[in-house]
Amino acid sequence: MFRVIKCKNKTEIAEKVSLRIENQIKRKKSSLFILPTGSTPVPIYKKLVKDCKEGKVSFKKVKTFNLDEYLGLPSDHYERYYNFMMRNLFSGIDINPSNINIPNSEAKNFSREAKNYEQKYRDEGPADLAILGIGRNGHIGFNEPGTGIDSVTHVVSISESTRIANSRFFDSLEQVPKKAITMGIDTIMSAKEIIIVITGKDKRIILDRFLKEKDFDPDIPATALLKHGNVKVYVDREAMGGK
Numbered sequence: 325m326f327r328v329i330k331c332k333n334k335t336e337i338a339e340k341v342s343l344r345i346e347n348q349i350k351r352k353k354s355s356l357f358i359l360p361t362g363s364t365p366v367p368i369y370k371k372l373v374k375d376c377k378e379g380k381v382s383f384k385k386v387k388t389f390n391l392d393e394y395l396g397l398p399s400d401h402y403e404r405y406y407n408f409m410m411r412n413l414f415s416g417i418d419i420n421p422s423n424i425n426i427p428n429s430e431a432k433n434f435s436r437e438a439k440n441y442e443q444k445y446r447d448e449g450p451a452d453l454a455i456l457g458i459g460r461n462g463h464i465g466f467n468e469p470g471t472g473i474d475s476v477t478h479v480v481s482i483s484e485s486t487r488i489a490n491s492r493f494f495d496s497l498e499q500v501p502k503k504a505i506t507m508g509i510d511t512i513m514s515a516k517e518i519i520i521v522i523t524g525k526d527k528r529i530i531l532d533r534f535l536k537e538k539d540f541d542p543d544i545p546a547t548a549l550l551k552h553g554n555v556k557v558y559v560d561r562e563a564m565g566g567k
């Protein structure tokens with residue numbers, strides 16, 4: 325079951341979702357969030373940074389677990405999700421660096437890193453709130469079509485369609501990593517509340533398919549959310565086809 329919240333544009337979504345995050349922190353200072361990367365959350369992160377700088381919210385006790393991380397990029401690569409998060413959110417807020425969790429793409433053994441990441445999350449979690457985007461192929465995190473609903477954090481081969489979609493951030497398709505570590509669908513579903521944000525005309529087709537499904541369809545991993553009791557889907561007019 326989920327509730328669809330139709331908004332005018334990305335700015336309105338950023339206002340609403342950042343307010344939900346800030347209210348969660350007011351209720352519980354040590355709230356734990358699962359966070360996404362990609363272009364979708366950028367306006368939300370901008371608003372959180374602004375509000376933190378203006379003293380409206382403090383992240384001092386907040387804990388975060390990122391959904392996923394590319395493997396195989398140099399540590400200073402612009403598109404490495406660690407660097408994305410520092411640039412777009414963490415360097416602009418007062419979070420304690422030791423409360424930030426992102427899979428370590430420099431680990432010697434990636435399967436072990438995935439296992440340890442899952443364990444750390446389970447020890448500290450469950451998340452109070454998970455914020456998600458959706459891939460054009462329906463993925464959440466890097467859980468590509470065909471991923472089991474019972475999956476936990478694992479090493480994944482990124483699908484060709486996702487590599488093509490993400491190549492807009494790189495100089496060429498060859499530079500897009502082929503592997504990543506991602507939280508599994510079961511890991512994400514453990515969050516007490518989930519917000520999925522779907523914006524822009526590139527998401528029209530997947531939004532349409534997603535909203536028509538009545539049960540989990542492994543071809544559209546995001547449909548796992550239908551089995552969660554507390555999901556809000558924030559969509560903008562562009563993704564709704566101008567409606």
Ligand code: PGA
Binds near residue numbers: 458
């Ligand atoms: P996007 O990516 O926000 O850049 O569209 C979403 C995703 O692939 O999960």
